[in-house]
Amino acid sequence: MNASSPQSRQPIDAAPILELKGITKRFPGVVALNNVDFDVRPGEVHALLGENGAGKSTLMKVLAGKHQANEGKIILGGQEMAFENPKHAKRAGVVLIHQEQSLVSEMTVAENIFLGSLPRKSFNRVDWRKLREDTNKILERLKCGFQHDDLVGSLSIAKKQMVEIGRALAFTPQVVVFDEPTASLTDHEKPVLYDVINSLCEQGVGIVYISHRMDEIFHLSHRISVLRDGEYTGTVNTADTNEDEITRMMIGRSLTLDHASKPTDFGDNMLEVRHLSVKRVFEDVSFNVRKGEIVGMYGLVGAGRSEVAETIFGLRKPSAGDVVLDGEVVNFRNSHDAVMSGVALVPEDRKDQGLILGMNCRDNMTLASLSSVSSLGFMTSAKEREVYDKYHQAMKIKTPSWRQKVGNLSGGNQQKIVIGKWLHTQPKLLILDEPTRGIDVGSKSEIHTLVKDLAKSGYAVLVISSEMPEVLGLSNRIIAMYDGRVTAEFDGDNVSEDALVQAITGMGKQAQAS
């Protein structure tokens, strides 16, 4: 896929600089990591692969001191370490480059890089000259096109990421962990990152590289390790393997979605979106969803898909266009009206938008339909339990009790609670925004089956997803979005992956990349 030559790198023969042995990490109700081994040699890129929820991020958080393992050892440079917090780990030379960026946008590049360790002179004053010099040294290593005194808020996402890397370099690290570093980068920004990683390797730094993208991993890494459902499934030399083997290690079993089980029986239009626009967010979006149909909305992060869903749900005010539900122009003014009219939105961000983490399972489940469990304004405990038990069983939610706070559940179970919450509102239209992001494989396929069953029983379903297999496996029709516009509409059963990729990346770009 990638334009540059896919030279397979030979593994580096050196004693590991970092070893993780038998790491086990439990969270309430779930074993996130079970007896995982992992090591990094100086000067190598060691890729860590696994599906969402396989435990990659947890492993790296253990490594970087954010979580403490229940069992196992971390050995750095021959010494056993016990990192109590990220600061310990950083001082010891292990730095994690975050997925979510943690920069202060109101400060300059230099201040951000040395945040918390600004050079000082007498009377504890900041030594600005030294700060500038040190920063320039780091920026030289990064070869990036910005200055030490640029405000971080004014930089592009890719450049912000460079600042994050610069921050890591300030600690003279021995091991640097990149967690999905290219997720928010454009194609021509990636080589810059690769150069930085390569030059770090040359300086003897060990790199852990987490990514879903096979092309990147085969391009960059020396060795590949795979996690599956919190278990370590093995390490291979990149030069001796291929994508098929890696995929088998990751999935462990066939995960091809059963296309035949898609719904087939469609009714009238349930949702019709006509020329909907929100200024500077998306423009002229039109599509429809019929009763009993699953429509997939596919696109990259930032294409405006969630925003379309939020607008249908009454959370954003459209600047033009109409939302028609069941033959009626609705244009909801707030989410309450949308819920009352039978629209349900399972939001993208479970923790911030979907759940009240401090509340128990039952209370979260009934939150969107409180009137249905109340009489004369008073909730009946029995009815609430009834609702909870119904979805608890139907969706196989694993919780010790309804009293459990949802914050303590795994992602998959949390998501099932959100879905259960919306099913109980008896919606006419169900919108699912990234319904399986960050949840384990088992729950994922359960949710897929559930969505198809719902559509077959007459629900109109709109699924927003960034995962192609999910979109292909679920949708009767696929709407592709790019940069705030609908670029194409496909028949879900007869569409090539190439066509889909072209539609969501904009044609011009695709030509440039290949």
Next chain:
Amino acid sequence: MASTEQTKVVVPLGKLSKAGVLSFLSAQGILIFFLIGMFVFSFFSEQFLSQSNIMTVVRQASIIGIIAVGVTVVIIGGNLDLSVGSMLSFSTVLVVDLHDKIGPTNAILLMFALTLMIGAVNGFLIGFLRLNSLIVTLAMLSAIQGFVLIYSGGQNVDIANQENTWFAFFGRGFVGGIAVPVLMFGLLAILIQVVMSYTGYGRRIFAVGGNPMAAVYSGIRKNWCVFSTYLISAFCVACAALVLGSRVMGSQNNVGQGYELLVLAGIILGGTSLLGGAGSIWKTVIGVLILGFIQNGLLLMGYPYYIQWIVTWVIIILAVWLDLANKRKRLFTSHS
């Protein structure tokens, strides 16, 4: 193997016991502290545990308690109400002054209406305009004190004929041997506790305080919820003003000064988190009573009344600290 065995057993146990002690301290620490305090006080003063003294304390605590019940709802909804102190001044001055001018019934009705209006302004600014509740209610605290002085012209007000008015019932009356202020405190606490625990409305307030965004994504009208909590708070202040005006039969311009802090102290002492989304009216009732007993005990031990301010401060810090220590599972933090 031996070493893994060790980590398996020793580490969790050590952590558990420490966390256990902390959570026990945070849940029960105030009560223990309270019991020790009661013991010490009763040692120094024979009066302290007498029935009449206990009744006095509860009676005195009831004004703070009535307000605290309302403010607890605001806090559960994720906001603050600091304006209750001068609202209490305002409402008390109003009802006492109007008593002689337009009769008790009209005075009470008008006072409730105007107090609720102030609550509505708070609620509108915070709920619908989404201004910061701390700033809005702090500004309101100062503005209302100004209104009170304008209204009263700086004069203290009182009721001329104190003997022959049924208005005295609210502050001085007894029903079945229980003082009316205590009764009102109890009834309001029960009523609002029931609303918060057993109605959809209460659940929504918890949701809004716990995670406002998720509440909106669940179709809850967050703005209205926040708005309504300030009406409840104002209603409780009006009830407290009724009791206070009726008990004193007169009022100074600044009679409610400092109440906002005492109310907060009671709530925090009870263990309701200022972060919102959690807490209960019962906790507040207990917190307010503890506060009352401590103040009373200090007075009985012969300390000047202003010592209680300092002691209150110490108690608030302790309560907040223990609450936080419980959340992060240790007393001190190594993070800078």
